[in-house]
Amino acid sequence: GDSVTQMEGPVTLSEEACLTINCTYTATGYPSLFWYVQYPGEGLQLLLKATKADDKGSNKGFEATYRKETTSFHLEKGSVQVSDSAVYFCALSDSDYKLSFGAGTTVTVRA
Amino acid sequence: DTAVSQTPKYLVTQMGNDKSIKCEQNLGHDTMYWYKQDSKKFLKIMFSYNNKELIINETVPNRFSPKSPDKAHLNLHINSLELGDSAVYFCASSPAGREAFFGQGTRLTVV
Numbered sequence: 001g002d003s004v005t006q007m008e009g010p011v012t013l014s015e016e017a018c019l020t021i022n023c024t025y026t027a028t029g030y031p032s033l034f035w036y037v038q039y040p041g042e043g044l045q046l047l048l049k050a051t052k053a054d055d056k057g058s059n060k061g062f063e064a065t066y067r068k069e070t071t072s073f074h075l076e077k078g079s080v081q082v083s084d085s086a087v088y089f090c091a092l093s094d095s096d097y098k099l100s101f102g103a104g105t106t107v108t109v110r111a
Numbered sequence: 112d113t114a115v116s117q118t119p120k121y122l123v124t125q126m127g128n129d130k131s132i133k134c135e136q137n138l139g140h141d142t143m144y145w146y147k148q149d150s151k152k153f154l155k156i157m158f159s160y161n162n163k164e165l166i167i168n169e170t171v172p173n174r175f176s177p178k179s180p181d182k183a184h185l186n187l188h189i190n191s192l193e194l195g196d197s198a199v200y201f202c203a204s205s206p207a208g209r210e211a212f213f214g215q216g217t218r219l220t221v222v
Contacts (some may be wrong), residue, residue: 007179029193032209034210037215038152041212041218042215043215043216044201044203046211046212047212082188089154093209095208097142097159097161097166098144098156098167099144099156099203099205100212103151104152104153106152108125
């Protein structure tokens with residue numbers, strides 16, 4: 001079945017550092033790929049998405065490129081802020097009725 | 112206006128009790144979901160509905176019974192609550208095959 005493998009955390013960074021969270025997937029078809037962010041005490045919010053190979057999703061300084069050849073969708077940000085502290089989830093949708101999530105990566109940014 | 116709203120936000124109850132969580136979406140989406148998030152932040156799909164019809168039931172105990180009176184509502188009823196049911200439960204909705212929008216979650220604590 002479909003699955004998502006995400007870099008384990010927690011990750012602790014200093015402000016203005018670069019962030020990369022690795023995500024790889026297994027799917028039988030051609031999934032859509034997503035990154036969601038969960039701030040403390042809140043629900044999940046869509047951060048960015050890509051629906052086909054070589055698409056690049058971007059939002060709030062975060063980027064991820066859909067790489068079919070390496071089945072990857074790594075999340076990157078060049079300069080993190082304290083407000084980026086959150087749990088980040090990679091997810092895929094290979095059918096109309098299910099989103100499969102990675103285990104989540106907790107990111108803490110120190111001032 | 113809240114897109115996906117769940118009530119209650121917090122629920123503390125004793126073992127053996129029966130409780131319900133309500134979910135409503137005003138986005139006009141056809142598909143709704145229930146996810147369970149455990150203490151390690153892992154997200155697991157429980158149910159998926161499309162136009163009031165059950166599509167996915169991911170090996171959830173029979174004590175959990177979803178009900179969708181119309182496509183804007185998906186409620187979750189839990190019988191005979193157990194300690195292991197303590198978690199955060201998220202409702203979500205989406206157009207078929209696209210990104211999901213999540214509610215704020217219901218933190219269930221069984222004592």
